[in-house]
Amino acid sequence: MSQKRIDLISGAIGSLMLMVFIIGLAESISSGAAGFWGGLPFWVIVIFSLGMVWYDFWDSCVRQK
Secondary structure (H helix, E strand, C coil), X not given: CCHHHHHHHHHHXXXXXXXXXXXXXXXXXXXXXXXXXXXXXXXXHHHHHHHHHHHHHHHHHHCCC
């Protein structure tokens, strides 16, 4: 297997695992004692952070340089 394919697979798996963890954390905060409005600032941070993760994955693994 080529290095590009290995980077693509490992980057996708790592990004998906991070996404599942962070979304699960945000969901548990919002459904717990904080409630929706208490967890809303955390959701904003989560969405912004996941956007940065996926942009970095695209920039380093998918985009042709």
